[in-house]
Amino acid sequence: MSDQLEQSFVQQLKQNQNIIHKICRLYTSGADAHKDLFQEITIQLWKAFPKFRGDSKFSTWAYRVALNTAITLYRKNTRSISTVEFESQRHFISQEDYNYEEEEQIKLLYQAVYQLNDIEKALVFMYLEEKDYAEISETLGISEVNARVKMNRIKGKLRKILNP
Amino acid sequence: MEELDLLKKDWKKKENSFSQLSEKEIYKMLHRKSSSIVKWILIISIIEVLVWTSISIIYSTDEYLKSLNHEELVIYFRVFNFFNYGVILAFIYMFYKNYRNISTTASTRSLMSNILKTRKTVQYYVWYNLFMIVIGLITGFILAFSFNPEIGILKERMVNEGKYMAITIGILILSIVIAVGIFWLFYRILYGILLRKLLVNYKELKKIDL
Numbered sequence: 001m002s003d004q005l006e007q008s009f010v011q012q013l014k015q016n017q018n019i020i021h022k023i024c025r026l027y028t029s030g031a032d033a034h035k036d037l038f039q040e041i042t043i044q045l046w047k048a049f050p051k052f053r054g055d056s057k058f059s060t061w062a063y064r065v066a067l068n069t070a071i072t073l074y075r076k077n078t079r080s081i082s083t084v085e086f087e088s089q090r091h092f093i094s095q096e097d098y099n100y101e102e103e104e105q106i107k108l109l110y111q112a113v114y115q116l117n118d119i120e121k122a123l124v125f126m127y128l129e130e131k132d133y134a135e136i137s138e139t140l141g142i143s144e145v146n147a148r149v150k151m152n153r154i155k156g157k158l159r160k161i162l163n164p
Numbered sequence: 165m166e167e168l169d170l171l172k173k174d175w176k177k178k179e180n181s182f183s184q185l186s187e188k189e190i191y192k193m194l195h196r197k198s199s200s201i202v203k204w205i206l207i208i209s210i211i212e213v214l215v216w217t218s219i220s221i222i223y224s225t226d227e228y229l230k231s232l233n234h235e236e237l238v239i240y241f242r243v244f245n246f247f248n249y250g251v252i253l254a255f256i257y258m259f260y261k262n263y264r265n266i267s268t269t270a271s272t273r274s275l276m277s278n279i280l281k282t283r284k285t286v287q288y289y290v291w292y293n294l295f296m297i298v299i300g301l302i303t304g305f306i307l308a309f310s311f312n313p314e315i316g317i318l319k320e321r322m323v324n325e326g327k328y329m330a331i332t333i334g335i336l337i338l339s340i341v342i343a344v345g346i347f348w349l350f351y352r353i354l355y356g357i358l359l360r361k362l363l364v365n366y367k368e369l370k371k372i373d374l
Contacts, residue, residue, distance in 0.1 A: 006191075006194070010187050010190045010191055010194075011187065013190055014184075014185065014186070014187050014190055017182070017184060017185055017190075018179065018180070018182060021182035022175075022179075022182075038185075038193075039193050042190065042193045042194065043193070043194065046194050102170065105167070105170060106170060106171060106174045109167055109168075109170065109171045110171070113171070124168075127168065127172070128168075128171065128172050128175040130172070155168065158167065158168070159167075162167065
């Protein structure tokens with residue numbers, strides 16, 4: 001692959017790296033796992049880059065490839081993440097101190113999201129990123145109706161986890 | 165669901181809380197695939213040993229020697245086998261160490277030197293195996309000619325007629341060359357592809373490191 005292609009990829013990835021960081025936050029716990037997933041996504045993006053023709057924005061394309069990588073990898077991994085590992089999440093959730101109660105609630109919310117499966121996480125991710133259903137459906141390769149139904153189901157599921 | 169909105173608020177707030185990677189770090193990530201290549205070298209070498217071992221269990225030299233009525237040689241073969249497995253295990257250990265090194269190194273420079281080291285180890289490993297194949301074949305021929313009664317007639321002829329001697333030796337040498345050639349090709353395909361990938365990766369790393 002040519003140097004120019006590589007250079008353009010690295011630059012665009014650098015500008016859009018938060019997308020990957022955010023996906024890592026949702027799919028992994030702990031700094032090492034975050035780094036591993038980040039690297040894996042970067043490599044997958046790089047592999048797919050020659051096929052990226054620029055008819056969509058780099059970020060849109062990156063969402064798709066990165067999420068699919070996370071979903072596939074997550075499937076190979078064991079599904080359950082132990083609650084012990086979970087404690088390590090605390091460091092980034094409680095960086096700043098503000099309303100303790102809200103803080104607690106957010107922590108519980110993250111924990112609840114962690115219990116969702118790979119595709120559900122992807123939907124939550126898109127939701128948090130404020131993507132509309134059209135974009136969600138395109139990125140995840142499901143129909144818009146299906147995305148809506150899934151999202152509703154996820155909300156129900158989260159409610160159940162939060163208020164057992 | 166208002167909880168999700170709370171999460172969204174928090175999510176946005178932390179949008180920029182990630183430590184940012186530099187271009188150089190991203191470049192490096194693209195070339196870290198070395199560790200997966202080295203992992204494959206390790207896996208293939210282990211599979212290879214398992215295959216050879218199972219073949220040698222099915223085809224036992226002990227039985228063959230027994231059929232030749234020279235059981236006293238069994239011990240030599242055992243020693244030879246132990247030595248051979250020892251060396252191969254040492255190689256596998258080195259592959260493992262290379263793999264560990266490559267997947268944990270942080271600096272481009274040490275990654276490069278580790279790649280070179282791995283390539284060398286694999287090359288030595290292939291040469292060792294080819295050498296052992298030659299030794300094995302020669303031993304096999306010597307055994308057959310010295311002790312196998314079925315070859316006795318041929319031996320008598322060889323002693324009497326120079327032409328037979330030349331033809332036989334020619335055939336033996338040819339079969340060694342062919343066997344080594346086949347194995348060489350086999351290793352070239354098996355490890356050659358991985359080694360070439362490592363080399364490509366090495367060259368790319370060199371460019372970054374300038």
